[in-house]
Amino acid sequence: MPIRLLSLPDKDLQYALNCMDICDLIALSLCSKQTKNFAKLSNRYIEPISVQVYDNYVRFEIIPWDIHQPIIPITFLASSDSRINLDRGNGAELWRKRKFTQSDWIAHFLSIFDESMIDELVISDFCPISYLDNVKQIIPKCGTLRIPRDCSMELTKAAILKLAPLAEEVEVNKNIFIDDISLFLSYNLNALVIIDRITPLKLELSDLLVLNITDLTVVTANVTGRELNRFLKLWMKGNYTFYRPKSIEFQLNFGMPVNCEEVFKGIKYATVDNRRRLTRADGKELLITFSWIYVDFKFL
Structure with a gap:
């Protein structure tokens, strides 16, 4: 005999919601605004959502905190209609909502699981550049835009140009900035992480001066002590009052260590907890952690 689920007392309704697997909870949430609210009130927790972009579709998995609950792979087809492919573990199902x-x-998945954004957006090397515009329409915001090493130079640059504004942090796992690093460093980004231990990123004074990224991390960097010294002297003169970065962190090339004396030659500083503190006439401060293969600038 059918039971009117929504007519159950609150305690019994909550028990029924807790007994549902993730797929059933999603299905319930799609019935009406009321059932969506009930699904949200179930407080079902999931792992942060990571979305992968492939040939002409995006895919993510809903992973419950409860290890006894199944992982639900969900695929968004390339077409712009209302269909998704969802796999309960016994074969794919085609779901559609008018x-x-x-x-x-x-937006629906983020809402019912009380997530503010996609945690991670990963671009695969199979993704055509033309599909990035679709991704931009689908994903409103993400924590990290991750571009793996196997992506081509053209795809990597296009992904940064089109999708970086959606992300709080951009992580690029290959040095594709052979000729135009200054262009990318001038972008208005919250955080950029460049990782390439095979081909270090070459940085010069001009690159550091145009930097418009709040937090920059480079693993590994090829920068000389002379260039760092010139940068510090210019910063001390106060010509860059509105310098946006808050943190610049380099892991240096093992084959080209930087001489500490060369970096701080002619610069007055105080030593605080094994770190060097530079103070300008206008009160701005720069705290530097330095070793022969590691440099960390914190602008206070």
């Missing part, structure tokens, strides 16, 4: 776009699906 008038739902792909953006609506993403």
Whole structure:
């Protein structure tokens, strides 16, 4: 005999929601605004959502905190209709909700699991550049935009140009900035991480002066003590009052260590907890952690 689920007392309704697996909870949430609110009140927790972009579709997995609950792979098709492919573990199912776009699906999942954004957006080397515009429409915001090493130079640059504004942090796992690093460093980004231990990123004074990224991390960097010394002297003169960066961190090339004396030649500083503190006439301060293969600037 069918039971009117929504007519159950609050305690029994909560028990019924807790007994549902993730797929059933999602299905319930799609019935109406009321059932969506019930699904949200179930307080079902999931792992941070990571989205992978492939040939002409995006895919992510809903991973419950409860290890006894199944992992649910969900695929968004390339078409702009309201369909998704969802796998309960016994074969893929095609789900459709009338008038739902792909953006609506993403927003719905984030809402019922009380997530503010996609945690990670990963671009695969199979993703055509033309599909990035679709991704931009589907994903409203993400914590980290991650571009793996196997992506081509053209795809990596296009992904940064089109998708970086969606991300709180951009992580690039290959040095593709052979000729135009200054262009990318001038972007208005919260955080950029460049990782390439095979081909170090060459940095010069001009690159550091145009830097418009709040937090920059480079593993590994090829920068000379002379260039760092010139940068510090210019900063001490106060010509860059509105310098945006808050943190610049380099792991230096093992084959080209930087001489500490060369970096701080002609610069007055105080030593605080094994770190060097530079203070300008206008009161601005720079705290530097330095070793032969590691440099960390913190602008206070």
